[in-house]
Amino acid sequence: MTAGFDIAVVGAGIAGASLAAELAAQGAQSVVLIEAEDQPGYHTTGRSAAFWEECYGGPDVVPLTLASGPWLRDNGFLSPRGALYIGREDDAPALDAFMERFEGSGVHIERLDREGLTAHLSGLRPGWVGAVWEPACADIDVSALHQHYLATARKSGVRLVTRAQIVGAERTEAGWILTDAHNERFSARVVANAAGAWADTFAALVGARPKGIQPLRRTVAQLRTDPAPPATLPLVLDIAGRFYFKPESGRLWLSPHDEEPSPPCDAAPEALAVAEAIARFETVVDWRVAAVERKWAGLRSFAPDRLPVYGYDPAVEGLFWFAGQGGFGIQTAPAAARLAAQLLLDLPRDAMTAELDAGLYDPARF
Numbered sequence: 001m002t003a004g005f006d007i008a009v010v011g012a013g014i015a016g017a018s019l020a021a022e023l024a025a026q027g028a029q030s031v032v033l034i035e036a037e038d039q040p041g042y043h044t045t046g047r048s049a050a051f052w053e054e055c056y057g058g059p060d061v062v063p064l065t066l067a068s069g070p071w072l073r074d075n076g077f078l079s080p081r082g083a084l085y086i087g088r089e090d091d092a093p094a095l096d097a098f099m100e101r102f103e104g105s106g107v108h109i110e111r112l113d114r115e116g117l118t119a120h121l122s123g124l125r126p127g128w129v130g131a132v133w134e135p136a137c138a139d140i141d142v143s144a145l146h147q148h149y150l151a152t153a154r155k156s157g158v159r160l161v162t163r164a165q166i167v168g169a170e171r172t173e174a175g176w177i178l179t180d181a182h183n184e185r186f187s188a189r190v191v192a193n194a195a196g197a198w199a200d201t202f203a204a205l206v207g208a209r210p211k212g213i214q215p216l217r218r219t220v221a222q223l224r225t226d227p228a229p230p231a232t233l234p235l236v237l238d239i240a241g242r243f244y245f246k247p248e249s250g251r252l253w254l255s256p257h258d259e260e261p262s263p264p265c266d267a268a269p270e271a272l273a274v275a276e277a278i279a280r281f282e283t284v285v286d287w288r289v290a291a292v293e294r295k296w297a298g299l300r301s302f303a304p305d306r307l308p309v310y311g312y313d314p315a316v317e318g319l320f321w322f323a324g325q326g327g328f329g330i331q332t333a334p335a336a337a338r339l340a341a342q343l344l345l346d347l348p349r350d351a352m353t354a355e356l357d358a359g360l361y362d363p364a365r366f
Ligand SMILES: Cc1cc2nc3c(=O)[nH]c(=O)nc-3n(C[C@H](O)[C@H](O)[C@H](O)COP(=O)(O)OP(=O)(O)OC[C@H]3O[C@@H](n4cnc5c(N)ncnc54)[C@H](O)[C@@H]3O)c2cc1C
Pocket: 010, 011, 012, 013, 014, 015, 016, 034, 035, 036, 037, 040, 041, 042, 043, 044, 045, 046, 047, 048, 049, 050, 051, 052, 164, 165, 166, 167, 194, 195, 196, 197, 198, 202, 218, 219, 220, 297, 298, 299, 300, 323, 325, 326, 327, 328, 329, 330, 331, 332
């Protein structure tokens, strides 16, 4: 038997969950949200470092981040953190270039000297001479946000189907017939590709040209340090892109900022990446690393220009892209999903999305 829907969203990570909830909120008739795993969020969404950082992803992602900020804050998903991009003597031009790159973008950043830097970061080793300070950076409660979207979707009538990896797709006159690995069939007029690291794999399945969306592995380790990181420690990022760290419940989350190309898979951390991260961290502060308590890795998936891909496929009828969320898919989710639902349903913009330039993210650009 084939279950019939107007829209099928494939992938129930933050992308698919937020899109399904927004589609239902904007009046979509019948929506099914289809997830391969037992648990939505098992892949990249469940493995993030959980920050909302105004500059992350570059100036063309800033509008999505800023448009999402007030909604995230008003609904209690953010808590203040602050961010420091730190640099050594040689990095002064990079710190200046960073300030210039974001000028006029609407983010709030200021330049700090070493004295300003040590006010935020105790135990700083010699050699680190300056920083860019971003006070608005916040932690995101990722799990609560994801659950919020899943619950909103369900309450609005969206059907969530898990353990349903789509393995077959056929285009008929009325739309699509999708078949999962257990031979269950779903028909839909429009299919939304929110398959994360599998976005290009899924595109190939429905006969579309892949966009070159490449999964890149990123590693995070949870450390016990002496001293323990103060709860007020900001997110600290290397301006040269070799690490970041932040406190989490008395522990430290540390990443070597790695970007190892990977096929789509259940990503696992490599010991070398963790060792590199610790070696780099030990050049920053004089804290002792007492233990690696936990480590994990996830895939951040980028289009060739590192901008997300939202909109209808230019060549395949009834295929909508919501992919390429890279390292900013959580912090941009509210505005991105609202915009995508409006594009998919051909609805006018609202206050949250009015200023967004959808052309930047259009799949037809490739
Ligand atoms: C270490 C790390 C740190 C990060 N930190 C941050 C951060 O601080 N802030 C931020 O905003 N972002 C961060 N990100 C990025 C963010 O996590 C991603 O942009 C976001 O989770 C992507 O969501 P998604 O729904 O596209 O992907 P996923 O969560 O991977 O969801 C895609 C889903 O599609 C399903 N799927 C695939 N193919 C099929 C199929 N054929 N049939 C059915 N289902 C299918 C998969 O099972 C998967 O569950 C980080 C990522 C990593 C790895």
